[in-house]
Amino acid sequence: MPLLTSEHVDERLLESVRLLNSKIGNTPLYPITKLFAKPNVTIYAKQEWKQLSGSVKARAGYNIFKAAIEKGQLTREKTLLDATSGNTGIAYASVGSNLHVPVTLCLPENASKERKEILQSLGARIIFTSRFEGTDGAQAAAKELALAHPGKYFYADQYKNDNNWKAHYHGTALEIVQDLPAITHFVAGLGTSGTFVGTGRRLRELNPAIHLTSLQPDNPLHGMEGWKHMETAVVPTIYDTSVADENLEVATEEAYEMIKAAWKYEQLLLSPSAAANLAGAIKVAEKLEAGNIVTVFPDNADKYSEVINKLISR
Numbered sequence: 001m002p003l004l005t006s007e008h009v010d011e012r013l014l015e016s017v018r019l020l021n022s023k024i025g026n027t028p029l030y031p032i033t034k035l036f037a038k039p040n041v042t043i044y045a046k047q048e049w050k051q052l053s054g055s056v057k058a059r060a061g062y063n064i065f066k067a068a069i070e071k072g073q074l075t076r077e078k079t080l081l082d083a084t085s086g087n088t089g090i091a092y093a094s095v096g097s098n099l100h101v102p103v104t105l106c107l108p109e110n111a112s113k114e115r116k117e118i119l120q121s122l123g124a125r126i127i128f129t130s131r132f133e134g135t136d137g138a139q140a141a142a143k144e145l146a147l148a149h150p151g152k153y154f155y156a157d158q159y160k161n162d163n164n165w166k167a168h169y170h171g172t173a174l175e176i177v178q179d180l181p182a183i184t185h186f187v188a189g190l191g192t193s194g195t196f197v198g199t200g201r202r203l204r205e206l207n208p209a210i211h212l213t214s215l216q217p218d219n220p221l222h223g224m225e226g227w228k229h230m231e232t233a234v235v236p237t238i239y240d241t242s243v244a245d246e247n248l249e250v251a252t253e254e255a256y257e258m259i260k261a262a263w264k265y266e267q268l269l270l271s272p273s274a275a276a277n278l279a280g281a282i283k284v285a286e287k288l289e290a291g292n293i294v295t296v297f298p299d300n301a302d303k304y305s306e307v308i309n310k311l312i313s314r
């Protein structure tokens with residue numbers, strides 16, 4: 001029997017992680033027909049909550065997990081560690097509980113009640129970090145822990161890990177082109193930037209004429225959970241400014257108004273970042289004579305009752 005070293009590949013674990021693949025991605029492309037209508041211009045959004053763990057981060061979380069197991073960096077004797085604002089943590093915790101691999105997460109203490117409850121119910125260990133330091137503070141705490149216990153943890157570091165954007169390069173982009181070969185524009189907000197960078201890079205390779213718009217909050221204190229204000233935040237290593245043709249800003253108030261409109265006209269209950277992506281896609285659509293714009297809905301409103309209850313009148 002081989003010695004269990006950090007380079008040991010656990011073949012049974014590898015088989016188990018590969019079996020989960022069918023639960024990741026392949027999300028439907030939803031056409032917006034009532035909230036926004038203009039001749040020759042259509043907006044579509046990928047409903048990313050329709051996969052394991054209920055958000056776009058299933059793709060990155062799963063791919064990071066799988067690659068680490070393939071390289072022998074992660075076995076059942078180790079713990080996956082990372083910083084997260086919630087959704088990546090839920091993705092890691094879902095995969096971890098399926099595979100019986102422990103997961104430890106550094107999470108800002110002001111993450112929503114639902115997020116904390118979901119993570120705890122999936123068996124993840126949570127280390128709370130300062131609400132004032134956001135995901136930057138959570139990242140610093142995770143890094144410190146990984147350095148202090150190198151043998152115990154596999155530090156996933158979603159902000160640096162190429163398997164984050166590659167999940168979208170090999171998944172999201174190809175799914176979009178398969179469902180909508182006539183796509184002309186792609187629009188998405190930036191968190192770790194994995195969704196925008198990975199999808200945008202592949203779409204550009206497939207069609208150099210594609211127009212790529214990244215979105216950011218208009219100030220550091222915003223309500224789009226999952227988004228980063230790059231000018232003032234610790235910039236993720238995987239972020240590549242050269243991918244975007246343009247960058248637009250979205251205000252929290254615009255996103256909140258869009259949550260109400262999406263419910264009223266499309267009967268979609270969106271999260272703040274999904275609504276912000278839709279607001280950004282509409283900004284792009286308003287300037288166009290013709291085109292097929294695609295964005296993503298990273299998750300739905302399930303985990304945001306504190307925001308949604310105030311916006312949607314009962």
Ligand SMILES: Cc1ncc(COP(=O)(O)O)c(C=O)c1O
Nearest residue numbers: 087191192193194195226273298
């Ligand atoms: C709700 C939500 N929206 C958007 C994003 C941004 O996605 P990415 O990290 O791929 O840039 C995230 C990331 O955590 C998220 O949780």
